[in-house]
Amino acid sequence: xxxxxxxxxxxxxxxxxxxxxxxxxxxxxxxxxxxxxxxxxxxxxxxxxxxxxxxxxxxxxxxxxxxxxxxxxxxxxxxxxxxxxxxxxxxxxxxxxxxxxxxxxxxxxxxxxxxxxxxxxxxxxxxxxxxxxxxxxxxxxxxxxxxxxxxxxxxxxxxxxxxxxxxxxxxxxxxxxxxxxxxxxxxxx
Amino acid sequence: xxxxxxxxxxxxxxxxxxxxxxxxxxxxxxxxxxxxxxxxxxxxxxxxxxxxxxxxxxxxxxxxxxxxxxxxxxxxxxxxxxxxxxxxxxxxxxxxxxxxxxxxxxxxxxxxxxxxxxxxxxxxxxxxxxxxxxxxxxxxxxxxxxxxxxxxxxxxxxxxxxxxxxxxxxxxxxxxxxxxxxxxxxxxxxxxxxxxxxxxxxxxxxxxxxxxxxxxxxxxxxxxxxxxxxxxxxxxxxxxxxxxxxxxxxxxxxxxxxxxxxxxxxxxxxxxxxxxxxxxxxxxxxxxxxxxxxxxxxxxxxxxxxxxxxxxxx
Ligand SMILES: Nc1ncnc2c1ncn2[C@@H]1O[C@H](COP(=O)(O)OP(=O)(O)OP(=O)(O)O)[C@@H](O)[C@H]1O
Ligand SMILES: [Mg+2]
Numbered sequence: 374x375x376x377x378x379x380x381x382x383x384x385x386x387x388x389x390x391x392x393x394x395x396x397x398x399x400x401x402x403x404x405x406x407x408x409x410x411x412x413x414x415x416x417x418x419x420x421x422x423x424x425x426x427x428x429x430x431x432x433x434x435x436x437x438x439x440x441x442x443x444x445x446x447x448x449x450x451x452x453x454x455x456x457x458x459x460x461x462x463x464x465x466x467x468x469x470x471x472x473x474x475x476x477x478x479x480x481x482x483x484x485x486x487x488x489x490x491x492x493x494x495x496x497x498x499x500x501x502x503x504x505x506x507x508x509x510x511x512x513x514x515x516x517x518x519x520x521x522x523x524x525x526x527x528x529x530x531x532x533x534x535x536x537x538x539x540x541x542x543x544x545x546x547x548x549x550x551x552x553x554x555x556x557x558x559x560x561x562x
Numbered sequence: 563x564x565x566x567x568x569x570x571x572x573x574x575x576x577x578x579x580x581x582x583x584x585x586x587x588x589x590x591x592x593x594x595x596x597x598x599x600x601x602x603x604x605x606x607x608x609x610x611x612x613x614x615x616x617x618x619x620x621x622x623x624x625x626x627x628x629x630x631x632x633x634x635x636x637x638x639x640x641x642x643x644x645x646x647x648x649x650x651x652x653x654x655x656x657x658x659x660x661x662x663x664x665x666x667x668x669x670x671x672x673x674x675x676x677x678x679x680x681x682x683x684x685x686x687x688x689x690x691x692x693x694x695x696x697x698x699x700x701x702x703x704x705x706x707x708x709x710x711x712x713x714x715x716x717x718x719x720x721x722x723x724x725x726x727x728x729x730x731x732x733x734x735x736x737x738x739x740x741x742x743x744x745x746x747x748x749x750x751x752x753x754x755x756x757x758x759x760x761x762x763x764x765x766x767x768x769x770x771x772x773x774x775x776x777x778x779x780x781x782x783x784x785x786x787x788x789x790x791x792x793x794x795x796x797x798x799x800x801x802x803x804x805x806x807x808x809x810x811x812x813x814x815x816x817x818x819x820x821x822x823x824x825x826x827x828x829x830x831x832x833x834x835x836x837x838x839x840x841x842x843x844x845x846x847x848x849x850x851x852x853x854x855x856x857x858x859x860x861x862x863x864x865x866x867x868x869x870x871x872x873x874x875x876x
Contacts, residue, residue, distance in 0.1 A: 380649035388637045391678075483633035486597045487650040488622040 377489035381497030382504070385471070389505060399505065403460045403513045407449065407520070410456075415448040416441065446525040453517045453524045460513060461506045461546045468502035469553030473561045481561075495554060502550035503543065510542050565591040567758040568605070573736055573751075578728045580749035581738045582843075584851050588758040589738040590630050593704050596736075597627045610701055626651070628695035630706040630738075632687055640666065640675040640682075640690050644697055651698035658697060665693035668723060669716060685712055692720065696727070703727070705737035709744060717741075721748060742843040752843075754850050761850045766843055773841040773849065774799045775813030781834035782806050782826065791825055806834070 389395055412418070417434040424430075438445055445451035472481070484494050517524035526534075566588040573579040583589050594600035596607055598618040606613065612620040634643050641662060648658035666672045669689040679687060688711050695703070708724070709717045725748060727733045739745055745752050746766045753763035762769060775797065782788060783806065792801055792810055795818060799811040812818055815838065826833055 376649050376652065380646055384635070384638065384642075384646055387642070388635075391637060479629065479631040479633050480635055482599055482629060482631070483627075484650070486599055486622060486625075486627050486629075487647075488619065488652070489650055490619075 375493075377487070378493040378496050378500065381484070381494065382500045385468075385497060385501035386504060389501070399464065399509050400512055402463075403456055403509060404516060406456050406459075407452070407513065407517060411449045411452055411520075411523075414452075417448060447522055449517060449520070449523050450525050453514070456517075457510050457513060457542060458545060460509050461542065462549050464506040464509060465502050465546065465549035465553045468498065468505060468550065469557040472498055472554060472557045495558070498554045499547065499550040502554070503546045506546040506550070507539075507543060510546070511539075514538075564758055566595070566755075569755065569758070569760050570605075571753055571760060571763060573734060575734055576728070576732050578724070578735045578748055578750045579737070580745040580752035581736065581755065582740075582742070582745055582752055582847060583738075583755040587755045587851075589755060590706055592755070593627070593629075593706050593736070593738070597625060597704055598622055624700060625702045625704060626695055626698060626700035627704040628692055628706060628708055630710070632691060634679050634687055634691045634694060636680045637678060639678055640671055643679060643690060644694055647694045647697050651700075653698045661697060662693075665696060668719065669693055685716065688712055689716060696723075699727075699731060699733065702734045702736065705735060707738055707740065709739065709741060717744070724748060742847055746843045754847060756851045762846075769846045770841040770843065771813060773845055774811045776811070776815035776841060777839040778808075778810050778812050778815050778819075779835075779837040779839075780808045780822075781836070782808065783832040783834045788826070788829075788831075795822075 417437055420430055420434050420437070422430075438447065438451070442448070442451040481494075485491070514524070518526075569588075569592065581589050581592065591600060595602050596609060596614060598614060598621055602615050606615070608614065609621045610624040612624070614621050635646070638646065644662045644665070645655075645658060648655070648662070653661070662675075663672075666675050669692065671686060671689055671693075674682060674686060679690065682690065692705075692708055695705070705724070709720055712720065721744065724735060724737070728735050737749070749766060751763065751765050752769065754761045754769075762772075764772075788808060789801065789803055792798060792808060795810075795812060797813045800809070802809040819838075823833070
């Protein structure tokens with residue numbers, strides 16, 4: 374079971390890495406979202422950059438964030454979580470589609486006749502999708518941290534918290550991937 | 563729609579069995595049912611002692627299959643395709659590597675082995691697919707038109723290899739083909755299927771013998787009546803005379819010929835011309851299945867696939 378699943382997962386990932394445009398869009402797209410939405414939708418930009426005596430505009434900006442965005446220190450910090458979820462979902466949808474192609478090219482038939490549990494065919498799709506998703510998520514997480522006025526972690530954020538964040542992302546990726554793979558198997562039939 | 567209807571046959575262990583039939587006869591469908599890829603709606607099939615419908619996992623463990631459609635992965639290299647199959651069929655890595663080398667050499671794909679299959683020609687893909695199917699050594703191997711689209715050289719090599727697998731490794735082989743000389747020289751036994759039904763089965767020799775033997779045509783110079791003599795030959799059929807030309811159907815004509823020559827010269831006659839037609843599997847095939855062409859729809863999925871591939875690579 375494991376050997377078959379691994380071999381098939383590796384196959385999927387190899388094919389992905391060999392198609393640079395796929396990898397490029399996968400990493401570039403979320404970066405654009407981060408940069409574009411991070412600025413364009415940033416509500417604190419609505420507060421003009423002027424000085425009114427006796428009024429501290431920064432306090433206003435801060436209170437916008439506190440009230441609307443659950444106390445995130447800046448807008449990108451709030452946005453990053455959402456973008457990570459979207460990335461995981463889009464990636465899963467896209468990977469799931471590949472099963473439709475496989476069936477048409479009768480490759481799936483070759484797998485179905487092999488002495489491996491059918492679960493491992495399904496599982497390999499899900500796993501490869503999860504790996505792709507997690508790679509994208511990690512890159513986005515890192516980028517969000519380094520861009521100016523980017524993601525700011527809460528004080529006292531430690532390795533365990535980081536592990537928690539990634540565990541949640543992993544579960545999310547796994548859930549989305551399973552869902553979309555199941556859907557595309559239905560479609561392919 | 564019924565692609566295969568009420569067929570019944572058995573293949574013995576160690577046998578090389580040929581499954582012949584016109585396009586759309588139901589050969590591939592039969593293989594799909596036997597290899598657990600299509601479900602059997604009625605009846606029962608047993609492979610290596612396992613019921614195909616009830617115990618598909620056990621069946622998959624004991625078989626190998628080379629499908630008619632291309633099943634190699636375009637976006638992997640030749641070697642990667644082989645190694646993937648090796649891990650799916652639980653062949654240990656080291657053994658698989660060694661065997662992959664051998665097989666690649668056999669079909670002369672060594673130089674192309676590390677190239678993406680996308681860059682292969684049609685015949686190269688087919689060759690690769692064949693050896694991918696041979697990487698594990700199953701007890702029972704299904705080959706669906708294994709030599710379709712291969713050049714004569716490769717086909718000859720594949721014949722030898724298939725024969726060797728069968729004879730030396732005692733592998734039972736079930737193959738379909740449209741090349742009847744291939745079936746004739748390879749198969750121990752064949753069955754001809756048409757419209758989803760098995761029409762005849764038996765060894766190539768038996769089937770050819772059913773045609774009634776070789777067709778012999780003799781021109782005997784300056785006449786003489788040989789009708790009586792010819793009709794006295796054992797097993798003779800369809801005796802015809804037209805002027806000085808005699809036409810007979812004679813089983814075992816090869817061994818009867820010397821006797822005929824002797825008799826003719828004993829009577830002081832001379833043979834002007836002689837022609838000798840051995841019965842071929844082609845004749846058997848045409849006799850059994852008729853001469854009309856089969857539904858064009860049989861090839862439609864392939865052409866759709868070709869269009870799709872074209873579309874994708876554009
Ligand atoms: N997926 C399918 N859906 C509907 N009909 C099918 C399908 N596959 C095959 N058929 C039909 O079943 C019949 C038998 O097809 P099959 O592929 O078994 O023929 P074959 O003997 O392998 O022919 P060929 O020599 O052309 O490969 C054909 O009439 C074909 O049109
Ligand atoms: Mg066929």
